Amino acid sequence: MALDDTTEELARDAAQGDHRSLGELLRRIEPDVLRHCAKFLPYHQDAEEACQDTLLAVARNIGRFEGRARFSTWLHIVTANCARTTYRTLKRRAAEQASEDLPDLRADPGRVSVIAGYRLDLLDAMEALEADKPDLAQALVLRDICQLDYNQVAEQLGIPLGTAKSRIHQARKYVQGILGDAYGPLA
Template identity: 55%
Template sequence: MSTTPDREELEELARRAAGGDAVALEDLLVAVQPGVRRLVGRMLVHPQDAEEATQDALLAVARHITGFEGRSRFSTWLHTVAGNSARSTYRTLKRRSAEHAVDQLPERPDPRTTSVIAGSRLDLLEALETLGRTRPELVEPVVLRDVHELDYAEIARVLDLPLGTVKSRIHHARTALRPLLAAAEPT
């Protein structure tokens, strides 16, 4: 494609790719890559980590595009895939960091695993991971709303939930996250 597709062209590319059109899939992946990179960059500070999550998200799109049914906009589905990829990359980094910490103590803090440099984004990822262990149904709605800035109606469509349920889950997630984030604030 010679130009960046607009929203409707992107939706059409997604429909064609979901139908098995390999050229449409290739064009779709090229078109969405910069946006996916920006989305995961909101959650992962270190550029190499964001790039890894971007590639994982694009691979997930390529593998699962046939499962895109068009019940919501493609961009909404893509937000979900990108958010899941960023959280997965964060969990992998955290696990690697814990494995290496046993072997040696770093001389300098790693910006990918400390909130000193990364700020509230890593604190949020940590809090979301904690919340996901006890109330996993609350994580995706609050990420779609507060990180990806989707409106409530769109979240309801993506998750195939009633609007009231989405609002309730976001409220409960924020209530549960508040003390976790407050505990992470520097004193």
């Protein structure tokens, strides 16, 4: 999400408690947040749910935005976390539905689209990484999902550049191992 300078300024004003700036900020970022959520979640309704959760999280937590990094960086992290949380909730609901022997009203995303199935498997792999090695997961999200450069990742995490690169490399190997089991060797 590349946000213009006006949006960055709105975020700084909103963080200082300006409610009008917050309203305008939320209006401006909504389309980008929805597009970003759709990268995580293959169903439009699920992406919309994650988008609304993200906007709510921004509104609730904007006071925590300190302005040390760009707002777009902070927003990427909030969006990724909300999308993953939405995914976990949907996964839990599906498991509960399956345990109640109710018919599944959704099509299997693995059958509907190879891309959609791969996205869900990637989310499962990210969830496993987060549970097992959260420091690696955070670095991977910043680099490969938020598309920050290595220096920005190191700065965001408050670690040396070499450590950031190492964590990203280890995280990629971890995820590739999980996806390799599902899809065969990854190039």
